[in-house]
Amino acid sequence: MDVDGSGAGTEGEVAERWDDEYRRGRYRDEPPVAMVETVIEEARARGLRSGLYIGCGNGRNLVPLREAGLDLVGLDVSGEALEALRERLPDLPPDRLVRGTVDDLPPGARFPLVVGIQVFQHGTRARCHDHVRTAAGLVSPGGLLCVRVNAVGTHVHPEHDVVETHPDGGLTVRYRVGPKKGLDVHFFAEDELRAAVPADFEPVVAPTRVTERRVPPAPGHWCQWEAIWQRAA
Numbered sequence: 001m002d003v004d005g006s007g008a009g010t011e012g013e014v015a016e017r018w019d020d021e022y023r024r025g026r027y028r029d030e031p032p033v034a035m036v037e038t039v040i041e042e043a044r045a046r047g048l049r050s051g052l053y054i055g056c057g058n059g060r061n062l063v064p065l066r067e068a069g070l071d072l073v074g075l076d077v078s079g080e081a082l083e084a085l086r087e088r089l090p091d092l093p094p095d096r097l098v099r100g101t102v103d104d105l106p107p108g109a110r111f112p113l114v115v116g117i118q119v120f121q122h123g124t125r126a127r128c129h130d131h132v133r134t135a136a137g138l139v140s141p142g143g144l145l146c147v148r149v150n151a152v153g154t155h156v157h158p159e160h161d162v163v164e165t166h167p168d169g170g171l172t173v174r175y176r177v178g179p180k181k182g183l184d185v186h187f188f189a190e191d192e193l194r195a196a197v198p199a200d201f202e203p204v205v206a207p208t209r210v211t212e213r214r215v216p217p218a219p220g221h222w223c224q225w226e227a228i229w230q231r232a233a
């Protein structure tokens, strides 16, 4: 993946911030996102049983996906996340957890199922598009690309500066405070997300915007696109 240093927040910095978040207990007791059920259904319908989960975190989604019979490799830049996962899944073969990015996978690796939940949003627009395209390139012919990613319409919080806008509506912010202080985070417009996925993919579940109210006293709501594409066989 070409990250070329653009924008604020190298992958090392992103990893450090997420290590801190997981040490504070982020996601530890959270249920899976609803999209997990859809991923399981669509994978089963096609007889897909293995894959890759990019940015797997500490397991709120990876664990139920694996329990449903999907043998997914978990990839994450956060060592803290992977340590927590090893504790939750002590029998997991060591090669099923990889610390790093898509660049750290063996050359030519392909997976019937590639899942990215709230990961293709770290960095600038260009960096996020590159990440989506690289993830798509890892999908085997006939396989599925399953994406949940920040959507425009989110009430962005806490304090931040908008550092990039585009006529399609997509935007990037740099937080001034909070756990992502100094980092760039991208919010996709619908057409932008559709266009970021290569042309040899057909939507199986068209991008759907899911809105969740923040837990008060945090204000407003958060929006995510959820979508699944199939690569041409």
Ligand SMILES: C[S@@+](CC[C@H](N)C(=O)[O-])C[C@H]1O[C@@H](n2cnc3c(N)ncnc32)[C@H](O)[C@@H]1O
Binding pocket: 011, 014, 015, 018, 019, 027, 054, 055, 056, 057, 058, 059, 060, 061, 075, 076, 077, 078, 081, 100, 101, 102, 116, 117, 118, 119, 122
């Ligand atoms: C918002 S969390 C989501 C975690 C998990 N998908 C979930 O829903 O519980 C984003 C995760 O992506 C990881 N991450 C960020 N950039 C990454 C990259 N380039 N490659 C792999 N993991 C990354 C972070 O360490 C973090 O664990």
